[in-house]
Amino acid sequence: MRQLRIEKPVRHLSFTATHHRRTVLVLALLGALSSAGSAAAAEPTSLETQLAALKDQVSLLTAQQSLVAAQQTQLTSQIAGQILLQSAQTQVETGVLDKAKALALGKSGLEQAEAEAAFAQLKGIQTGLKSVAVEGNAGALSVGRNAVVRLQESAPWSGGCSVGVSMASYDIDLLQLAGARVEAPAGCGKTQLLTDALARHGQEKPILLLTHTNAGVAALRKRLNHARVDPKRYRLGTIDGWAMRLISSFPLRAGHNPAILLAQRPDYSAIRDAAVHLLLGGHVGDVIAASYARLWVDEYQDCSIRQHAIIQAASAFLPTCVVGDPLQAIFGFGNDPLASWPDAVAMHFPGVHRLDRPWRWINAGAEALGHWLLDARQLLLAGRPVDLATAPPAAVQWVQLDGTAGDHGRLLHAAGTVAPQRDGTVLVIGHSTSPPTQQRMASQVPGAVTVEAVDLRDLVDFAADLDLRAIDALHRLVEFAARLMTGTGPAAFLPRIDILQRGTGRREASVAEAAALTFLAERSFGSAGALIESLTRQAGTRVYRPIVLRACLNALHTAAVGGGPTFHEAAIRIREQGRMQDRGLPRRAVGSTLLLKGLEAHVAVVLDADKLNPANLYVAMTRGSMRLVICSRTQRLVARP
Numbered sequence: 124m125r126q127l128r129i130e131k132p133v134r135h136l137s138f139t140a141t142h143h144r145r146t147v148l149v150l151a152l153l154g155a156l157s158s159a160g161s162a163a164a165a166e167p168t169s170l171e172t173q174l175a176a177l178k179d180q181v182s183l184l185t186a187q188q189s190l191v192a193a194q195q196t197q198l199t200s201q202i203a204g205q206i207l208l209q210s211a212q213t214q215v216e217t218g219v220l221d222k223a224k225a226l227a228l229g230k231s232g233l234e235q236a237e238a239e240a241a242f243a244q245l246k247g248i249q250t251g252l253k254s255v256a257v258e259g260n261a262g263a264l265s266v267g268r269n270a271v272v273r274l275q276e277s278a279p280w281s282g283g284c285s286v287g288v289s290m291a292s293y294d295i296d297l298l299q300l301a302g303a304r305v306e307a308p309a310g311c312g313k314t315q316l317l318t319d320a321l322a323r324h325g326q327e328k329p330i331l332l333l334t335h336t337n338a339g340v341a342a343l344r345k346r347l348n349h350a351r352v353d354p355k356r357y358r359l360g361t362i363d364g365w366a367m368r369l370i371s372s373f374p375l376r377a378g379h380n381p382a383i384l385l386a387q388r389p390d391y392s393a394i395r396d397a398a399v400h401l402l403l404g405g406h407v408g409d410v411i412a413a414s415y416a417r418l419w420v421d422e423y424q425d426c427s428i429r430q431h432a433i434i435q436a437a438s439a440f441l442p443t444c445v446v447g448d449p450l451q452a453i454f455g456f457g458n459d460p461l462a463s464w465p466d467a468v469a470m471h472f473p474g475v476h477r478l479d480r481p482w483r484w485i486n487a488g489a490e491a492l493g494h495w496l497l498d499a500r501q502l503l504l505a506g507r508p509v510d511l512a513t514a515p516p517a518a519v520q521w522v523q524l525d526g527t528a529g530d531h532g533r534l535l536h537a538a539g540t541v542a543p544q545r546d547g548t549v550l551v552i553g554h555s556t557s558p559p560t561q562q563r564m565a566s567q568v569p570g571a572v573t574v575e576a577v578d579l580r581d582l583v584d585f586a587a588d589l590d591l592r593a594i595d596a597l598h599r600l601v602e603f604a605a606r607l608m609t610g611t612g613p614a615a616f617l618p619r620i621d622i623l624q625r626g627t628g629r630r631e632a633s634v635a636e637a638a639a640l641t642f643l644a645e646r647s648f649g650s651a652g653a654l655i656e657s658l659t660r661q662a663g664t665r666v667y668r669p670i671v672l673r674a675c676l677n678a679l680h681t682a683a684v685g686g687g688p689t690f691h692e693a694a695i696r697i698r699e700q701g702r703m704q705d706r707g708l709p710r711r712a713v714g715s716t717l718l719l720k721g722l723e724a725h726v727a728v729v730l731d732a733d734k735l736n737p738a739n740l741y742v743a744m745t746r747g748s749m750r751l752v753i754c755s756r757t758q759r760l761v762a763r764p
Contacts (some may be wrong), residue, residue: 134696142381250446258563273640297419298324303441303474304423306501308448309745310483310493310723314346315447321347323357328416331441333362333434335425336456337702338577342721343421358415362430363391366398367635369407377401395429402436411440425454425462431462435471445472450500453555453716453738483723487748492518496745509760511753522754524731537728538568538713543701548710548724552743555715565667565713566609574714574722575670579698581606582671586678586694591646597639604655607672610664611635633662649692652679662749674701716742727761728752737762 149735183346246372295305295322307313317332334340340359347357360368367384370377379397385389401407415442418591420426420434424447434443449464464470469475481493492515499509511521522537524530538551551571553561558576565571569571585603597620605612622628632640642650655676659666666672681693687698708722716739727747732740733755740762744751751762 132503132742160692184656187300188401189501190706192726197401197499216588244575250283254701267647293480297321297444300474300476301417302438302472303444303476304468304472305444305446305476305478308481308497309451310481310496312480313446313478314343314483315482316478317343317419318346318350318352321357321606322350322352324416326416328414328419328508329355330357330419330736331365331415331503332357332359332419332421333365334421334429335361336577337361337364338704339422339655339721341704350536362420362426362433363389363394366394366433370394370397370401371400376404385442392429395427395433395459399429399432399436402433402439405439415441417441418443419474420445421447422451423468424449424452424461426462426468427459428462428467431467431471432705438471443472450738450741452718453720453742458539467740483745484747487725489515489518489749492516492567492749492751495519499744500741503762506737509740509762511755511758511760514751518750521758522752523758524754524756525757535567535728537730537754538564538571540728540750540752541724542710542727542750544725546710547709547726549712549726549728550719550722550746551711551713552716552719552730553713553719553726553729554734555739558715561713561715562668568711571667571711571713572709573668573670574712574718575668576718577698577702579671579674579694579701582675582678583694583698585675585690589651589690591648591651596646600642600651600654601639601658603675607668608659608664608666610661611658633661645681648679649683652676652683655679670701674698685701719743719746722746723748726750726752728754730754733757733760733763735762736764 127703155258163545180363239683248712287467295316296317299303305313305316307316319334321330321720335344340361344359347354347359367389370379371384374646377397377400379393383393383397391655401452403457403729418434418437420443423445426434428446434445437443445468447464449468452461453465455461479497481490484490484493484496495518498513502509511519515596520540522533524533540549542549544668551564551568553564562573564571581603587597589599592598600615601613601616616635616639619628619636620643623636623640635657637652638650642654643648655672658664659672674694677697678690678693681697682690687693708724712722712724716735720742725748726751727745729735729740729742729743729752732743732753736744740760744753
């Protein structure tokens with residue numbers, strides 16, 4: 124019977140004391156597997172084939188570990204140099220980082236790289252253990268698991284990694300990553316990856332999970348609650364919200380002007396600068412490390428330069444992983460532009476992992492469409508055109524535009540595309556820079572409603588300008604209502620009110636007309652709300668901006684209460700409450716990529732696709748899980764710069 128023996132020792136691992144400990148543990152693991160093979164010699168001959176295969180697996184594992192060690196040693200020096208370089212750049216740009224702090228940050232980078240090496244070796248050992256498990260050697264598997272636990276505990280950031288032979292349904296385990304980024308194309312299971320990892324997290328300290336918007340927080344919380352993930356395992360919030368809490372807790376160390384937190388609209392640039400200053404000072408590192416087990420940031424492609432600086436500084440105290448897709452970076456922040464993914468993000472989080480299964484389309488029974496979209500993503504990243512002729516014909520429809528007046532009818536017909544199943548949903552994606560165009564489309568397509576920006580600018584501006592005693596107050600109310608619903612407007616409605624006021628009308632006043640007369644008599648917020656409500660109940664009227672309508676009525680009812688907030692104050696309060704809510708998806712919604720990003724429907728209709736840049740085009744095309752309708756002049760989409 125063939126004896127299991129170690130052909131070659133693991134080489135090139137003893138670079139530091141920690142590397143030496145891992146070398147001993149790897150050798151101990153291989154020795155344990157060898158001992159398990161020798162002990163199995165007394166077993167019946169049915170194990171002979173298993174042990175022969177096991178020898179091959181151990182030899183392969185030995186080679187894999189040598190390669191991993193060499194690669195990680197190179198990575199260590201690269202990360203150290205990159206972090207020290209970025210520290211110097213920060214010193215020049217901000218003047219808040221001296222040489223000692225730069226060296227400390229570089230040391231943190233070395234520790235981070237060492238942790239990456241440990242986790243890479245751990246992953247390699249687990250790969251070997253999978254093969255052992257397949258061969259059925261339970262004794263060797265048990266010894267190997269114990270060795271992995273000891274190896275994990277020796278890592279600089281043990282972090283409570285979940286040790287096991289299987290990794291849920293992914294090859295990526297966020298609980299084993301530090302200093303890494305996960306690139307997640309649309310619909311490839313990013314949120315499920317986060318949810319599953321949080322469900323497996325077993326440490327006493329929670330994981331800090333940050334994203335960008337309150338709506339994003341609400342959506343993540345809804346997903347985590349649906350999966351019944353224990354809230355004690357995570358702390359969820361926005362990057363800016365966490366920064367505000369951080370500097371509020373340490374105001375003297377942060378050195379900020381308290382006014383930046385108290386303004387009606389907080390000064391986010393100043394808040395972010397103060398948070399970076401506090402974190403780089405190193406005074407709160409122990410508190411942060413004692414409060415959280417890890418730091419994860421979702422939708423990282425939307426990080427501004429200042430937000431990236433916050434996460435970069437915090438990663439000196441916590442094992443950090445960021446998740447995002449550079450081709451979905453469609454937001455902008457004015458004086459705080461997005462951090463460059465290939466430069467700033469990749470430099471600080473060099474370990475890259477990628478999701479590549481189009482789960483959204485697999486689950487919808489449209490896997491071919493999902494793979495085609497992944498191919499289109501690569502073309503867009505490379506600056507090449509996307510040929511719609513290569514798309515699966517059952518899932519992708521091209522509507523040709525020719526630049527004539529007839530295009531409007533073609534766009535309306537496309538926007539009315541029927542979902543492939545009963546109660547299906549349709550997203551109609553229009554011009555990001557032209558909300559009136561989106562609103563006009565929603566008013567003309569039966570059953571369509573708009574998806575509104577969270578700032579509710581139309582309502583807030585209207586509330587600020589409305590003077591109930593002004594001579595044109597009724598005109599302003601009716602005009603605003605006409606921007607929310609069909610079948611009403613000042614041109615037809617106001618002349619009739621003049622006739623009724625003079626007492627020369629031949630017909631009795633309708634409910635809406637009577638409400639207008641009451642408003643003219645009372646000039647109150649209560650009668651203004653009653654008028655708008657009555658306009659919605661007129662024959663032939665359809666509300667196509669329901670979010671703005673509900674917010675307006677709620678603000679008017681709130682302002683009608685004596686001693687309460689003004690109409691403008693109530694509108695702002697309702698707007699801020701809306702930021703925290705996860706809005707449901709209507710059956711047929713019209714909006715821009717900025718408003719529809721993160722949403723999915725059964726059908727996506729992309730209007731004027733050849734006017735979009737690569738990121739907006741990709742976001743638009745990936746909103747539909749079963750069918751895609753693209754309107755453009757040519758079948759080869761050349762995204763605009």
